[in-house]
Amino acid sequence: MSNALAPFVALANDLAEQSGAILRRYFRQPIAVDDKSDASPVTIADREVEQTLRAAITKAFPDHGILGEEFGAHKTDADYVWVLDPIDGTKSFITGKATFGTLIALCHKGSPVVGVIDQPILKERWVGADGRPTTFNGAAIKARAGVKLADALLYATTPQMFEGDDLADFARLTAQVKYPLYGADCYAYGLLASGFTDLVCEASLKPYDYCALVPVVAGAGGKITDWQGEALTIASGPRVLAAGDAALHAKALAVLAGH
Numbered sequence: 001m002s003n004a005l006a007p008f009v010a011l012a013n014d015l016a017e018q019s020g021a022i023l024r025r026y027f028r029q030p031i032a033v034d035d036k037s038d039a040s041p042v043t044i045a046d047r048e049v050e051q052t053l054r055a056a057i058t059k060a061f062p063d064h065g066i067l068g069e070e071f072g073a074h075k076t077d078a079d080y081v082w083v084l085d086p087i088d089g090t091k092s093f094i095t096g097k098a099t100f101g102t103l104i105a106l107c108h109k110g111s112p113v114v115g116v117i118d119q120p121i122l123k124e125r126w127v128g129a130d131g132r133p134t135t136f137n138g139a140a141i142k143a144r145a146g147v148k149l150a151d152a153l154l155y156a157t158t159p160q161m162f163e164g165d166d167l168a169d170f171a172r173l174t175a176q177v178k179y180p181l182y183g184a185d186c187y188a189y190g191l192l193a194s195g196f197t198d199l200v201c202e203a204s205l206k207p208y209d210y211c212a213l214v215p216v217v218a219g220a221g222g223k224i225t226d227w228q229g230e231a232l233t234i235a236s237g238p239r240v241l242a243a244g245d246a247a248l249h250a251k252a253l254a255v256l257a258g259h
Contacts, residue, residue, distance in 0.1 A: 005113060005114060005129050005130060005131070008080075008106050008113075008114050008129075009114055009127065009129050011056070011057070011060050011061070012104045012106065012114055012115075012116045012127070013116070013125075013127065014056070015053045015056055015057070015104050015116075016102060016104060016116050016118035016120075016125055018049075018052055018053065018056060019049045019052070019053060019086060019102040019104075019118060019120065020102070020118060020120030020123075021120075022045060022048050022049050022052060023045055023049060023087070023093075023102070023120045023121070024120055024121065025045075026043070026044070026045040027045075027093065027096070027098075027120075027121055028096045031043050031044055031045065031094075032044065033094050040090065041090045041091060041094060042070065042090065043087075043090065043093070043094065045086070045087060045093070046069070046070050046086045046087045046090060047070050047071075047086075048086075049086035049087065049102065050068045050069065050070045050071055050084055050086040051071070053068075053082075053084055053086070053104070054066050054068060054071065054074075054084070057082050061080065063075075063078060063080075064078055064080045064081065064082060064106075065077065065078035065080065065081035065082070066081065066082045066083075066084065067081055067082070067083045067084070067207060067208060067234070068083075068084040068085075068086070068208065069084065069085045069086065069206070069208045070086060076234075079108060079109055080106060080107070080108055081106070081107045081110075081234060082104070082105065082106050082107075083103075083104075083105040083106075083107060083112070083207055083208050083211040083212065083234060084103070084104060084105075084208060085102065085103040085186075085208040085209060085212070086102055087100050087101075087102065088100060088101050088102070088103045088185050088186040088208075088209060089101065089157075089184075089185030089186060089187070092183070092185060097183075098119065098121040098122055099119070099183065099184045099185060099187040100119070100185055100186075100187070101117045101118055101119045101185065101186040101187055101190070102116075102117075102118045102120065103115075103116070103117060103118075103186055103208060103209070103211070103212035103213070104116040104118070104212055105208075105211035105212035105214075105215075107211060107233070107234045110233040110234045110235060111231070111233055111234075112211045112212070112214040112215055112232065112233075112234075113129065113130045113215060114128070114129045114130075114215055115127070115128045115129070115211065115212035115213060115214055115215035115216045116128075116212055116216075117186050117187070117189065117190045117212060117213070117216055119187060119190070123137075124136070124137060124190070125137055126141075126189075126190045126193055126194075126216045127216070128193075128212075128214075128215030128216035128217070128218065128219040128220070129215055129219065130215060130219075132219060133219055133220070134193050134215070134216050134217075134218075134219035134220040136190070136193070136194055141193055141194050141195065141220050142195060142220055142221050143192055143193055143194075143195055143217070143220040143221045143222035143244040143245065144195040144196070144197075144198060144244040144245075145221065145244055145245035145247075145248075146245065146247075147198045147244060147245075147248055148248075149176050149177060149248060149251045149252065149255070150176065150177070150178060151178050151198075152177045152178055152198035152199050152248060152252075153177070153178060153179050153181065153197045153198050153199070154173065154174065154177045154179065154180050154181065154197070154198065154199040154200070154201060155180075155181050155182070155184050155188035155191070155192075155197055155199070155200045155201075156170070156180070156181075156182055156188075156200065156201055156202050157182065157183065157184065157185050157188075157202060158182055158183065159182065161202060161203050161204045162203050162204075163203075163204075166203045166239065169227070169255075169256045169257075169258070170201060170203070170256075172255050172256070172258070173199075173201055173252060173255045173256055176255055177198075177199065181197070186209075186212070186213065188200045189213040189216060189217055189224075189242055190216065192217060192220075192222060192242055192243075192244060193216050193217055193219075193220035193222060194220070195220075195244070197244075198243065198244045198248060199241070199242065199243050199244075199248065199252055200240070200241070200242040201240070201241050201242075201252065201256070202239070202240050202241075203238055203239045203240075204238045205237050205238045205239070205240050206237060206238070207234045207235070207236070207237060209237075209240075210224075210232055210236070210237065210240050211232070211234060213240075213242065214232050217242050221244075221245065222242060222243060222244050222245065222249075223242070223243050223245065223246045223249040224240065224241070224242040224243075224249075225240075225241060225249070225253075226239050226240060226241070227239040227240075227241055227253070227256050227257075229253050241253060241256065
């Protein structure tokens with residue numbers, strides 16, 4: 001990791017500590033659930049976490065921009081922009097399932113350079129940053145390499161995220177892997193970086209859903225792009241494909257493209 005990123009990684013870890021403390025207070029407690037305009041759920045926990053993280057970022061780096069799921073964009077034309085999802089997997093959170101996570105990313109000129117996946121109930125944290133190996137609870141990890149497509153384990157949050165042509169493309173891919181699995185949200189990308197699953201294929205994602213995942217997957221030796229094989233930036237989306245290595249990624253990408 002370059003010395004230039006060190007203070008940002010330190011802040012990202014501190015932000016994860018703050019978010020985890022809030023989410024542990026609310027998890028499996030009776031809280032109101034509101035429906036947003038896109039019919040997705042939101043709770044007081046989502047809002048409190050994002051407000052807390054935004055305040056901490058502004059205090060530490062007032063010239064940085066922020067893009068968050070709940071409170072939108074602030075100075076996103078800045079060179080450095082933090083991208084926040086206070087609870088990725090709110091449906092898991094409200095149903096008491098500990099596979100949600102807080103996603104914290106820092107983008108430099110649009111490209112994700114720091115990423116954190118934090119699961120506060122299990123106290124599991126993946127940290128990725130350009131120029132350094134991804135860590136899980138402080139120890140370096142590697143994604144699983146050399147897996148054939150027919151032997152691959154694939155995750156997606158839900159088959160309902162695929163519509164139209166995306167659904168047909170995804171169905172081709174699930175037909176060629178060993179097991180398609182569902183319901184892990186950002187946690188699946190952590191499992192991929194740790195070498196326990198091989199592919200994650202998703203659609204209908206927003207920047208706050210995927211920016212933090214990019215340094216985590218890449219720093220573990222995996223590959224993560226859009227469905228055209230292009231690098232993910234803050235302006236990408238909504239389709240994401242992650243794999244344990246470049247060879248498996250290329251095979252899955254070809255299947256999605258109908259080749």
